[in-house]
Amino acid sequence: xxxxxxxxxxxxxxxxxxxxxxxxxxLVLQGxxxxxxxxxxxxxxxxxxxxxxxxxxTYLMYERVEDRIFLQRRGQELAMDISRxxxxxxxxxxxxxxxxxxxxxxxxxxxxxxxxxxxxxxxTAYQISGESLVYMAPLYGSSGQIGVVQFHYSLKSNQAFYxxxxxLFLTAGLVVLVAGFLLGYVYFHRFAAVIYKLRNAAESIxxxxxxxxxxxxxxxxxxxxxxxxFYMSREMEHHIKAMEDEQRKLKLAIEKLQALEQQQxxxxxxxxxxxxxxxxxxxxxxxLLDMYRDDPKLIEEAHMNIGKETERLHEMVEKxxxxxxxxxxxxxxxxxxxxxxxxxxxxxxxxxxxxxxxGLGLEISLEPAVLWADRxxxxxxxxxxxxxxxxxxxxxxxxxxxxxxxxGRVRIQVIDTGIGIPEEVRDKIFEPFFxxxxxxxxxxxxxxxxxxxxxxxxxxxxxxxxxxxGDQQGTIFMITFPIDAEKFTTSxxxxx
Ligand code: ADP
Numbered sequence: 001x002x003x004x005x006x007x008x009x010x011x012x013x014x015x016x017x018x019x020x021x022x023x024x025x026x027l028v029l030q031g032x033x034x035x036x037x038x039x040x041x042x043x044x045x046x047x048x049x050x051x052x053x054x055x056x057x058t059y060l061m062y063e064r065v066e067d068r069i070f071l072q073r074r075g076q077e078l079a080m081d082i083s084r085x086x087x088x089x090x091x092x093x094x095x096x097x098x099x100x101x102x103x104x105x106x107x108x109x110x111x112x113x114x115x116x117x118x119x120x121x122x123x124t125a126y127q128i129s130g131e132s133l134v135y136m137a138p139l140y141g142s143s144g145q146i147g148v149v150q151f152h153y154s155l156k157s158n159q160a161f162y163x164x165x166x167x168l169f170l171t172a173g174l175v176v177l178v179a180g181f182l183l184g185y186v187y188f189h190r191f192a193a194v195i196y197k198l199r200n201a202a203e204s205i206x207x208x209x210x211x212x213x214x215x216x217x218x219x220x221x222x223x224x225x226x227x228x229x230f231y232m233s234r235e236m237e238h239h240i241k242a243m244e245d246e247q248r249k250l251k252l253a254i255e256k257l258q259a260l261e262q263q264q265x266x267x268x269x270x271x272x273x274x275x276x277x278x279x280x281x282x283x284x285x286x287x288l289l290d291m292y293r294d295d296p297k298l299i300e301e302a303h304m305n306i307g308k309e310t311e312r313l314h315e316m317v318e319k320x321x322x323x324x325x326x327x328x329x330x331x332x333x334x335x336x337x338x339x340x341x342x343x344x345x346x347x348x349x350x351x352x353x354x355x356x357x358x359g360l361g362l363e364i365s366l367e368p369a370v371l372w373a374d375r376x377x378x379x380x381x382x383x384x385x386x387x388x389x390x391x392x393x394x395x396x397x398x399x400x401x402x403x404x405x406x407x408g409r410v411r412i413q414v415i416d417t418g419i420g421i422p423e424e425v426r427d428k429i430f431e432p433f434f435x436x437x438x439x440x441x442x443x444x445x446x447x448x449x450x451x452x453x454x455x456x457x458x459x460x461x462x463x464x465x466x467x468x469x470g471d472q473q474g475t476i477f478m479i480t481f482p483i484d485a486e487k488f489t490t491s492x493x494x495x496x
Contacts, residue, residue, distance in 0.1 A: 006192040010184035017180035018173055025169030032165060036158045040133065041126075044151055047086040048124070048137030051149040054081055055139050067146040068094060071139075075100030075147075082149065089152035095120065095145065104152075110134065112150070119148040131156045194222050201229050210237040270433035271320060274447070278309035312445060319449040323432060326456045333374040333460060340403055340410055341366040343375070347382045348401055355390050355399060365402040369410045372484045377457045382412070384450045385477045389416035391444040397474075409480045417474040426467050430455040 058074055058081070065073070071094045079101030083090040092101035097116050110129045118125035119136035122145055126135040133153040138145045194216060201211055215230035216223060285302035292298050348364050355362045371378070382401075389399045393416050400415040421429060421436060428434050433448040435441035441448060458465045463481040470476055 004192065005195060006185060006188040009188040009191075010181050013184035013188075014177050014181035017176045021169065021173040021176050025166070025173065028169070029162065029166060032162055036162070040153060040155070040158070044126070044133075044135040044153060045124070045137075047082075047088065047151055048135070048149060050085055051082045051090070051137070052140055054078065054085065055141070055146075055149075059141060067141040067143065070141065071095075071100050071147050077101070079103045086151065091150040091152070092139065093120075093148040093150065095147055097148070100147065112136070116148060116150075119150075120145075128155065131159060191222075194218065194226075198222070198226055198229060201226075201233070205229070205233050205236065210234070267432055270448075274316060274433055275313065278313045281309050282306050308445075312447065315445075316447045316449065319447060319453055320432075323449060323453055323456070326453070326460065333377065335372050335374055338371045338373050338375050338378060339368065340371050340378075340412070341368045343378055344382060344401055344403060344412070347379065347386060351383070351386050351390065354387070358390055358393065359396055360390060360393050361398045363398065363400040365400065367404045367410075369403065369405045369483065371410060371481050373461050373481065377461060381454050381457050381479065382414075384454045385414045385479070388450065389414050389418060389475075389477075391446065392416070392440070392475075393418035394473075405483070408483050410483060411478060411480045413479075414477045415470060415474065416476075417470060417472070420469060420473055421467060421475050423469075429467075 055078055058078055059070055062070075062074065071078075071092065075092045075094070079090045079092045080103050082092075083103030090101075090103045091099055093116060094100045097120055110127070110132075112127065112134055115125045115127045115134060115136050119138055122138045124135075124137045126133055128134075131154060133155050135151045135153055136148050137151075139147040139149050197216060205211070211230055211233040216226040218226070285306050288298060289302055344366055345364065348362060352362050386399065386401065393399065397417040399417075401412070402415070403410060403412045405411075419440075425434075425436055429436070430452050432452045434452075435446060435448040440446075455465055458479055458481075461481060463479055466478045468476040468478060
């Protein structure tokens with residue numbers, strides 16, 4: 001059975017109080033009893049002295065006779081005399097223990113043989129029975145003990161006083177017991193309330209919900225305990241959060257690693273597949289040439305196709321190497337101030353011929369801006385994107401290359417009126433070897449690696465690449481770069 005702490009403490013307090021009252025009452029009652037006995041003994045000792053004096057006086061007053069005969073004759077008179085002087089009932093015995101005088105004949109006496117035989121040997125003795133005390137002392141004559149005087153003393157008032165005090169302590173004990181228990185219960189109730197709060201706090205920590213409220217303010221050990229629990233809870237919460245963060249990071253890292261592994265597998269699979277196609281074509285022409293060595297038409301066709309496939313293979317090898325260099329090593333960037341308008345003008349000038357070949361118009365609208373970037377990478381990015389705008393355009397289509405400066409960034413857009421990129425594959429076109437239409441891509445000499453390279457190069461330069469749909473048709477490639485003005489100052493300072 002579970003007994004609450006406040007009940008236990010209240011019982012202990014009440015027990016302690018009642019024990020204190022009990023011990024105190026015992027000591028007081030024993031003291032009273034001892035005092036009463038001493039007072040009675042003293043009083044009776046005095047009475048016995050007076051009795052002896054009176055006996056001697058009486059003996060001297062009358063004729064000199066033998067002690068035994070003196071008591072025989074004067075015993076009754078002496079008993080009356082001593083009774084009058086002491087105010088007590090008195091009995092006188094002679095040396096043989098026979099009653100020779102009694103101040104109150106009618107009194108009923110308890111058996112006193114033992115006490116009397118003591119007193120006859122010259123000793124003072126008394127016995128108590130009920131409310132009365134029978135006190136006996138030797139009576140002396142001229143030549144020694146002549147008998148015994150007995151006083152009959154009532155202990156009624158002494159016993160009444162003792163019992164009254166005893167009752168008082170009993171009542172006080174009961175009151176102290178009840179009051180102690182009630183007071184203890186009320187006091188420990190408040191005390192226990194704090195303990196219950198701490199218990200609940202520990203329980204909620206066990207269930208994983210940490211403390212939000214401040215610790216209980218008390219200047220004692222409970223206050224300290226409450227503070228301890230509060231800070232422990234905070235520390236635990238902190239550590240668990242840190243652990244959870246670490247776990248989350250670890251999980252993310254594992255997921256990333258798995259995705260990377262998957263990507264690598266796919267990449268290698270794609271490489272082997274993409275490389276096989278031109279190689280199969282080349283091998284087929286070589287076999288045909290072995291069979292028909294003198295066919296000038298076949299030689300012409302094989303020359304052209306082997307050249308095209310070799311060119312494609314070469315381009316693929318170049319891009320794959322570039323891509324893996326970007327992935328694996330910290331790609332060597334050589335940043336320098338690049339005038340973006342000039343760079344784009346240069347690129348557009350080079351691409352204009354190809355655009356014209358396909359019957360496409362190339363419009364330019366450029367704002368001057370200087371970027372802190374790697375020139376080679378920028379060239380690669382824009383050549384690829386403009387080349388795609390030409391490759392995936394429609395007859396009599398149009399291409400616009402524009403750049404503008406806006407809140408510390410340069411935004412370059414390559415807008416074409418081509419076949420467009422379906423919304424659902426926009427995320428995928430940055431994956432190596434991904435093409436929307438394999439035939440079209442192959443037909444225009446594409447490898448599916450261009451945009452994945454472009455995306456990585458843009459990100460290496462802390463830029464952003466997004467794809468949007470054109471107004472009516474076609475695609476917009478939007479690339480933005482930060483202008484990093486402070487880089488120019490630092491580089492200038494370095495030059496000086
Ligand atoms: P590819 O060498 O095949 O051109 P890219 O990585 O440069 O490879 O482009 C991936 C694919 O994205 C292309 O095969 C093509 O389907 C699509 N694409 C790229 N640019 C454009 C564009 N301007 N308009 C339409 N489709 C495009």
